[in-house]
Amino acid sequence: MIKINNVVKRYGEKVALDHLSLEIKEGTIFGLLGPNGAGKTTLISILNGLTKYNEGEVTVFDLPLVENLTAIRKRCALIPQTLAFYENLTVIENLNFFGGIQNIPSATLKKNIAYAVETNRLGSMLKQKASTLSGGQKRRLNIAIGLLNDPDILFFDEPTVGIDPESRNEILETIISFKNENKTVVYTSHYMPEIEKICDEVAIINAGKIIKQGTLESMLSNENADQLVIEIYENTMEKLQVTCAKMAELSIIDESSLMLYGKDNKIVSEALAVLENEKINIKTIRYGTTTLESLFIGLTSKGRQDV
Amino acid sequence: MFKAMLIKEFLLVLRDKHALAALFVMPAVFILIMSLALKDVFNEDKALIEYAVVDRDNSLESYALLSKFRSNKMMTEHNVSENFGKPKEEGVQFIVVIPKGFKSQFSENEANSTALQIEVASDIGQSHLMLFKTQILSSVMQVRLDMLNLSHEMQDHRDGKVSKKIAFDEKSMMKIHYAALDEDEKPTSTQQSVPSWIVFGLFFVIIPMSTIFISERKQNTLMRLSTMNVSLPVLFGGKIIPYMLINQLQVWVMIAVGMFVVPLFGAAPLTIGGDISALVAISVALSISAIGLSILIATVVDSVEQATTIGGIINILLGAIGGVMVPKFVMPEFMRDFANVSPMSWGLEGFLDVFLRRGTLSDVMYEVVGLLLFGLVSLSLAAIIFNYKIRRVA
Incomplete structure (x- = not known):
C-alpha cells in the first residue's frame, strides 16, 4: 500500500531522513515510533505531500506520490495532533465545511458525515460550537473530519495528546475498528501502551533511519536479548518479593511477570528450581524485553539527535 | 511575592519584541511623522499657502497687489500658464485670477466685474481658506490704502476729484469658486x-x-x-x-x-x-x-x-x-x-x-x-x- 524506498530529506546541512525505506501493508495499523526530532513528522509530511524529499521513491496505492499527489490525497486523510478545525463553528458546520471543500458529491457527503458522526459518537452535539466541546469530544471531531472522504489510509499524528484515559480508550477503540473496514492506519505516538494496544506492526525511527521494524510480537521477542521474561499466573507482590530475594538475577516486572537476567542453562535451571520451591506456576518463558517502552528506550538511547 | 510578580512582568514585557515595538517604536515613528507633517503649521516663517496668480489686468494696481502677495511670508507663489487646470493639477491650493478691469475696482464700485477670481482645491478646509482670504483682503486693503494716500498727495497738486466709491467688502474684492463645484457651492x-x-x-x-x-x-x-x-x-x-x-x-x-x-x-x-x-x-x-x-x-x-x-x-x-x-x-x-x-x-x-x-x-x-x-x-x-x-x- 505504501512503499518508501531510500528516501533522503535534508534541511540545509541537516539530514532529517537518511536513506529511509519502509513498507506498510494494506489493512494494517502501523505504529511509527521515535524520539522527538527522529524524522516521524517529516515522514508523515512527505507521505501527505506537504514536504518535498531530495532523493528516493515513494509510492502509495502503487502510484508514484509526486506525480499522483492529487489522486492519492483523495484517498488519504491526515488527522493532525492539533485541533485543526474552526472553534467558532458548530460541529455540523465544521463537518459540512471540510466535506464541501473536498468536492464530495452531496449524497456521498451526507452518507460520509453520518458515518463520521456515528463512528465518533458526535450525534448529540452537532449543533454545539466546537469551542464548547470537551477535550475528548474535540479530538473525536478532529478524527471525524478525517473520515469525510472515506479514506483508505489514515495518518494519525499523536491523536490522543492531552485527553483523559476514558476518552483515549474510546479513540483507540475507534481506530481499532478501522481494521474491520480494511482501512490502513499509520499511527505516531509517544504513548507506548497505545502502540502496543492497537498496532499490528511497528517501526522505530531514530536520527532519520528505521532502526527496527516488524510485528509487535517479533519485536518484543528478541532471541539475542540477555534476559528472559517469565510470565506466571498472577501472584501476590509479597510472595514474589520473597521469591526474588532468593536469587539476584531474578526481579519483579509486575504481578504476572518476572525478569531473569542471564540466559545460560545454569541460571535458568536455578531460577526454575526457586520458582518451583515457592509454588509459583509458570505460563511461558521467552527471550526479550517486556514492553515496547523498554525496547524503544534501549534502541534510541544512543545516537539521539534533533533534526 | 509582589517583587516576584514585578520581576516576572518586566521580564515578559521586555522579551516581547512586538509589545516593545508597539510601546516605543510606533509612538516614536508616529511622533516623527506627525511632527514632520505639521512642522509648518506652527512656524510663522513658513509658507502655509501655495498659490498661483494669473494677471490679466497688467495694471499698476495689479502689480501692486502681486507685490503684496510676494512679500507675504505665509504664501508661496507657483507659476501657471494662462490656460491653467484645476488647482490639484497645478500643484497649488489656490489659483488667483486678476481679471481685466481689476484696477477699476479702485475707482468705481463694479465689484462683480472686477473682483479677483479664486479657484480653490476642493479638499482645502475652511480654516485654511479663511486664512488665505484674510491674506488676500489684507493685501487688497494695503494696495487701496496706498492708492488713497497717493490720491490725497496728488490732490494737493491738482484740482481733480478722488472717487468716493471705494468698496472694502470681501465680496466686492474677491469671488471664491471651488474647483469642480457649482457657483457658490462649498464642500x-x-x-x-x-x-x-x-x-x-x-x-x-x-x-x-x-x-x-x-x-x-x-x-x-x-x-x-x-x-x-x-x-x-x-x-x-x-x-x-x-x-x-x-x-x-x-x-x-x-x-x-x-x-x-x-x-x-x-x-x-x-x-x-x-x-x-x-x-x-x-x-x-x-x-x-x-x-x-x-x-x-x-x-x-x-x-x-x-x-x-x-x-x-x-x-x-x-x-x-x-x-x-x-x-x-x-x-x-x-x-x-x-x-x-x-x-x-x-x-x-x-x-x-x-x-x-x-x-x-x-x-x-x-x-x-x-x-x-x-x-x-x-x-x-x-x-x-x-x-x-x-x-x-x-
Missing part, C-alpha cells in the same frame, strides 16, 4: 472628513483577517486543507471575496452615517458629488489593497499577537503618512511626496475625487490601478511566502 466638513475615515476603516480589515489566518496556520487547519487538495487560489479567493464584501458594506454604512446620521446632530450631510461607478471602483480597489496587505502580514508573522500588534501599527502609520490624520495640504512638500508611499493616500485621493471633485471613473483610474497593483503585488508576495513557509508541496 462641507463632512465631505472632507468622511473619505479619511472610510479609508482608515477599510484598512482595519488587517486585524480580523490576519488573526483568523494565523489561527488557521497555528492550528494546522491550513495544512489540513492542503492535504484535501485545496489550491492556493481557492484558499486566497475564499478569503478575499468575503472580506471584500465586508469592506463594501463598511463603505456604504459609513456613507449612510454621513448622509443620514450626521445631519441629526446639526452637521452638514454627506453628498456623493461624483459618479457611483467611480465610488465603487475606488472602494473595490482599496479593499483589494487592504486585503492583500492583510494576507501578506498574516503570512509573514508567526502569532496572533504579532498580527494584532504589527497590523495595528502598520494601519496607524499608513494613515499618518497617507494624510488620513493630517490633511496633506498642511504637510511640507517632502512629506506630501512621501505620502505617496501609502496606499491610504491613493485611496484618500480617489474618495476625495468622488466626494469633493465630482470625479468620474476616469478621474479615479490612476488611483484604482495603483491600488489594484499594490494589492496584487502584496498577494503575490504572500503566495510566495505561504508556499515557502507552509505548503512546500512535493
